[in-house]
Amino acid sequence: MLPASLDEAVTALAASPAAVPVAGGTDLMGAVNAGLLRPMALIGLGRINELRGWQYQDGAAQLGAGLTHARMGRPDFAALIPALAEAARSAGPPQVRNAGTLGGNIVTADPSGDTLPVLAALEATVTLVGPEGAREVPVSHLLTGLDPMRGGELLGYVRVPLLHAPQVFLKATGRSGPSRSSVSVALVLDPARRAVRCAVGAVAPVPLRPLEAEQWVSGCIDWDGDRAIDPAAAAAFGEYVASACVPEPPGGAAPGSGQDGKDGGPGAAAVRLRRTVSVLARRALGRALK
Numbered sequence: 001m002l003p004a005s006l007d008e009a010v011t012a013l014a015a016s017p018a019a020v021p022v023a024g025g026t027d028l029m030g031a032v033n034a035g036l037l038r039p040m041a042l043i044g045l046g047r048i049n050e051l052r053g054w055q056y057q058d059g060a061a062q063l064g065a066g067l068t069h070a071r072m073g074r075p076d077f078a079a080l081i082p083a084l085a086e087a088a089r090s091a092g093p094p095q096v097r098n099a100g101t102l103g104g105n106i107v108t109a110d111p112s113g114d115t116l117p118v119l120a121a122l123e124a125t126v127t128l129v130g131p132e133g134a135r136e137v138p139v140s141h142l143l144t145g146l147d148p149m150r151g152g153e154l155l156g157y158v159r160v161p162l163l164h165a166p167q168v169f170l171k172a173t174g175r176s177g178p179s180r181s182s183v184s185v186a187l188v189l190d191p192a193r194r195a196v197r198c199a200v201g202a203v204a205p206v207p208l209r210p211l212e213a214e215q216w217v218s219g220c221i222d223w224d225g226d227r228a229i230d231p232a233a234a235a236a237f238g239e240y241v242a243s244a245c246v247p248e249p250p251g252g253a254a255p256g257s258g259q260d261g262k263d264g265g266p267g268a269a270a271v272r273l274r275r276t277v278s279v280l281a282r283r284a285l286g287r288a289l290k
C-alpha cells in the first residue's frame with residue numbers, strides 16, 4: 001500500500017490494523033532481515049509529500065515526519081534548527097541518512113537515536129494522527145511511555161520552537177567514522193526565557209534532562225551582556241550534568257581502586273561514561289556561549 005496523503009495512510013491502517021507503516025525502512029527492514037519482525041503487510045509512507053517538508057507556525061517549525069536525515073542536514077535547515085541538523089548529519093552513513101527519517105527515528109526510540117536528545121532539549125511536541133483525529137503530545141511523554149502512540153495512529157509532524165539562538169549537538173562513539181552514539185549531548189540557549197536546556201542521550205533508555213544543572217548554569221550567564229561564562233563554571237556544569245545522568249559507581253572512583261577508569265575494574269565503565277558526559281556537556285556549553 002502506498003498512500004498519497006496522511007489521511008489515506010490512516011484509513012489504510014484502520015482497514016488493515018496488522019499492517020506496519022514503513023518510511024525509509026532503515027530500522028524496519030533491519031528487524032525483518034534479522035527475523036525479528038514478520039509484517040502481514042506494509043504501508044509505505046514515502047509518497048506522502050506533506051510529510052517531507054516543513055512550515056512555519058506561530059514561532060515554531062512544523063516538521064513532517066518524513067523529513068530525511070539528509071534533508072535536515074542541509075544548510076537551510078541548519079540555519080533554522082542547528083542542533084537537529086547536526087544530529088541528522090551524524091546519523092549513520094550517507095545511504096542511511098538518505099533514506100532514514102525523523103519520524104522513524106522517534107518511533108524506533110532507540111536510546112542511541114541522535115535526534116531524540118535534541119528534541120528533548122528543544123521541548124518539541126509531536127502530532128499523532130489516528131482515526132479519531134489528531135493530538136499533540138510532548139516528545140518526552142511519547143518516549144517515556146507517559147503518553148504512548150495508540151493503535152491506528154501515525155506520527156505526522158514534529159513541532160519545534162524556533163529559539164533563534166545558538167544550539168549544539170555533540171556525540172561520542174566507540175570508534176571513528178559514522179556510528180551510533182555511546183553518549184550524546186544536546187544543548188540549546190533560550191534567551192527569551194534566560195534558560196539553558198540540555199539533554200543527554202544514549203546513557204539511559206530515554207534522553208535525560210539534568211534540570212538542576214540547567215537551572216544552576218542559567219543563573220551563571222550574563223544574558224544582557226556578552227553571555228560569557230567563567231571556565232570553572234563551565235567545567236562545574238559538565239560535572240553537574242554527568243553526576244545527574246550517570247549513577248556513581250559503587251564505592252566512588254578513588255585512584256587505584258580500579259574505579260578510576262584507568263583499568264577494567266568494577267565501575268570503570270561508569271567512570272569513563274561520566275567523564276565523557278562531563279566533557280561533552282562542558283564543550284557544548286562553551287560552543288553555545290562563544
Ligand SMILES: Cc1cc2nc3c(=O)[nH]c(=O)nc-3n(C[C@H](O)[C@H](O)[C@H](O)COP(=O)(O)OP(=O)(O)OC[C@H]3O[C@@H](n4cnc5c(N)ncnc54)[C@H](O)[C@@H]3O)c2cc1C
Pocket residue numbers: 020021022023024025026027028029030045065066090091092093096097099100101102103104105106107108112113114115153154155156178179180181
Ligand atoms: C547502518 C545504520 C546506521 C545507523 N546509524 C544511526 C545513527 O548513527 N544515529 C541514529 O540516530 N540512527 C541511526 N540508524 C537508525 C536509523 O537510520 C534511524 O532510526 C532512522 O531515522 C529510522 O527512520 P526510517 O524512516 O528508516 O524508519 P523505518 O525503518 O521506516 O521505521 C522505523 C519504525 O518507525 C515506524 N514508523 C516510521 N515512520 C512512522 C510514522 N510516520 N508514523 C508511525 N510509525 C512510523 C515503523 O513502523 C517502524 O516501527 C542507523 C541505521 C543503520 C541501518
